Amino acid sequence: MKNLLKEFEEYLLDNLPNSKTFHPYFEDALGDMLKAGGKRFRPMLFLSVIKSNKSLLIKNSMPVALGIEMLHTYSLVHDDLPSMDNASLRRGFETLHKKYDEVTAILVGDALNTEAFNLLSNAPLHNDVKIELIKCLATNGGIDGMIIGQAIDCYFENVKLELSQLEYLHIHKTAKLIAASLKMGAIISEYDLQTQEKLYNFGIDLGLLFQIQDDIIDETCTSEEAGKTTQNDEAKNSFVNLLGLTGAITSANNLALKCEETLHTFDGHLKKSLEKLLLKYINRHK
Numbered sequence: 001m002k003n004l005l006k007e008f009e010e011y012l013l014d015n016l017p018n019s020k021t022f023h024p025y026f027e028d029a030l031g032d033m034l035k036a037g038g039k040r041f042r043p044m045l046f047l048s049v050i051k052s053n054k055s056l057l058i059k060n061s062m063p064v065a066l067g068i069e070m071l072h073t074y075s076l077v078h079d080d081l082p083s084m085d086n087a088s089l090r091r092g093f094e095t096l097h098k099k100y101d102e103v104t105a106i107l108v109g110d111a112l113n114t115e116a117f118n119l120l121s122n123a124p125l126h127n128d129v130k131i132e133l134i135k136c137l138a139t140n141g142g143i144d145g146m147i148i149g150q151a152i153d154c155y156f157e158n159v160k161l162e163l164s165q166l167e168y169l170h171i172h173k174t175a176k177l178i179a180a181s182l183k184m185g186a187i188i189s190e191y192d193l194q195t196q197e198k199l200y201n202f203g204i205d206l207g208l209l210f211q212i213q214d215d216i217i218d219e220t221c222t223s224e225e226a227g228k229t230t231q232n233d234e235a236k237n238s239f240v241n242l243l244g245l246t247g248a249i250t251s252a253n254n255l256a257l258k259c260e261e262t263l264h265t266f267d268g269h270l271k272k273s274l275e276k277l278l279l280k281y282i283n284r285h286k
Helices: 002-014 026-035 041-053 055-079 102-122 127-141 146-155 163-188 193-220 239-263 268-282
Strands: none
Touching: 002 026, 002 041, 002 055, 026 055, 026 102, 041 055, 041 163, 041 193, 041 268, 055 102, 055 127, 055 146, 055 163, 102 127, 127 146, 127 163, 146 163, 163 193, 163 239, 193 239, 193 268, 239 268
16 A cells, blocks of 8 residues: 555656746645645545556556545645634645735635646546546535535534534535545446445545544644644534534544444455555544
8 A cells, every 4th residue: 555655646746736937936836735745545545446456547547546636635725714714734834825825825726626627537547437537526526515515614613513414514525525536446446336335435434434533633632743723623513512522532433433344344355455544544533
């Protein structure tokens, strides 16, 4: 798995977006948050599924992996804006609106969003496959996924949601893009529709677990430890705010167990490929 991650990192650095103009710093800003690192969790999920069944297609799938990472990174850049979380730290580095200005951060996010679909549309894959990939990423990263989750998150600050509403918020804001990453890998790998759906549902559980874990990290870690602004959820609808720290940890434990059980039901190659990536993450809240 380290080799796959290294391959992706090398591809990313060789294919950073650029805009060669006379703007004094926009070109640098475009690549800053991509070069800053992060877990690369979504593209690695995507590539892990492909590795399990169609490893010869990994090279051709790299543009799609980068597109997934770009869409995720755009969401972080916008999430950190003053009108949303007004965060000062992301991936261990100063956020773009702090380092440059708010206009630059907005436009970098816009650029990464559109470039993600440009990468998908030009990937060296069959056109029918690319259409399905674009549909999947747009649905889960757009108005029926990440965007409505973000809208609900921002609108209902300082308003306590019920648990079902909180889960709806974070399934859309966080989990659907993780689920889409798994399904997109399954589309390229030509897994049957039942396996695609099973992977997608697994991704929803996994994404919800990650959000609960992030809420726990926000409560228990410093910004330096987490690599992003923490202690910033007082007005937010977080699982810690709703359930308390102990309750959130219990929920994470239960969901982690469910994810582990589901992981063991996948066929041998798929299970083995995902295990290499997931086992260190599923219980990261402990």
